[in-house]
Amino acid sequence: MTPRVINAEYIKTKIIEAIGVLSFRSDPKLLNCMRAARQSETSEIARDILDAILDNAAIAANEQIPGCQDTGTLVFFVDIGSSVLIEGHGLTAIIHEAVAEASRKFYLRRSIVRDPLLDRTNTGDNTPAVIHLSLVDGDGLVIHIAQKGGGAENMSRLFMLNPSSGREEIISNVIRTVTEAGAKACPPLILGIGLGANFETAPLLAKRALFQDLEARNPVAYYAELEDEIKSRINSSGIGPMGMGGNCTVLAVHLLQAACHMASLPLAVNLQCHAFRHLGIRI
Ligand code: SF4
Structure with a gap:
């Protein structure tokens, strides 16, 4: 060639x-997602915070400031x-x-x-x-x-689970990560989850998962359902935007999985705050 x-x-x-x-410029799809979440948000404080985040994103784009x-x-x-x-x-x-x-x-x-x-x-x-x-x-x-940003990155976690851990233990570790992060990760969040691989590669899967298209779903039905269940259970936790309560804590959950050692079940959870700034270029 x-x-x-x-x-x-x-x-x-x-x-x-x-x-x-x-x-x-925050990811435009994320801003649309936040507008939709605002419509279904039941907490007045949460709606105010979402409005402030959306206003802030518009000012940043218009005035070309971070x-x-x-x-x-x-x-x-x-x-x-x-x-x-x-x-x-x-x-x-x-x-x-x-x-x-x-x-x-x-x-x-x-x-x-x-x-x-x-x-x-x-x-x-x-x-x-x-x-x-x-x-x-x-x-x-x-x-x-x-x-x-450093805030959400600091609250991200890697768990080296026992292979006998079931679906429930995976879900509870993800929920625990988001709950312990609380306001420190600046929710509403996007979650990137890496499942499988090994000690250094699971976090890379999680990071790659974060920067997929916001509407992407895992192509394997079981994992797509797991993404949905994690999102729904976290949004029932009441953490809400900026940890001030509400039902909009997570806007998207993306999981990538890979083969792993028979004695291992790595789980990496990479948190992404609402300042979701990323762009792909093809040269
Ligand atoms: S919004 Fe994101 S980048 Fe900004 S302080 Fe919070 S975690 Fe850091």
Whole structure:
């Protein structure tokens, strides 16, 4: 197959453009979902909070300012075709450069520190980004970019369950994660659930699950029903928007599953707050 050559500077420009769009704009489908949830919300406080979140998102989009002060960690999922050749820098270097330039250009809050313990000075440009590369067939280059805020990320959890754990134990661990998070994760939430795989891959499944199309359903009927049951039971918990009570705690639940060791049943729950900023670009 003839290689497809893509210029590094072109990729960088596209990433900077995308960061500009997603920085000030929440996922439009999420906003529609929140409008619908507002109609069925029974708590007056919850309706007021949803109105405030929707107003805030509109102001951010109109005035091109971040909808939340935490502009997050820049997370990249990159699917690169095996026949793609990048001319110029390597792909990871391009991404880091794009993040640094976009952070300056769009005045994003600088959120990243150099070392978790020994040097918590700010890197000053939101680098390094978190990058997950996957090699796929063909000549495509698809880059999904997200700004992942710290509050919801801090309350996310990994459970290494016993394989004898049943459906009920899985559900109760997910509900416990959301209940313990309460207001700290800034609900209403989207849940990404990774089931199976192993210690490092279950959280990756959960993160990938988050950034699917909001209306996506698991193609396996059993898991699609599990997504529905988790959503319904959490919304009966009464946590509500920003933990102030109500029946709108979770707007969507997405589960991805994978094969695992016969002695293992990993369960990762990645929480995403209502500041749901992500965008996919195809180059
Ligand atoms: S969890 Fe989300 S909404 Fe809350 S402060 Fe962080 S980015 Fe903002």
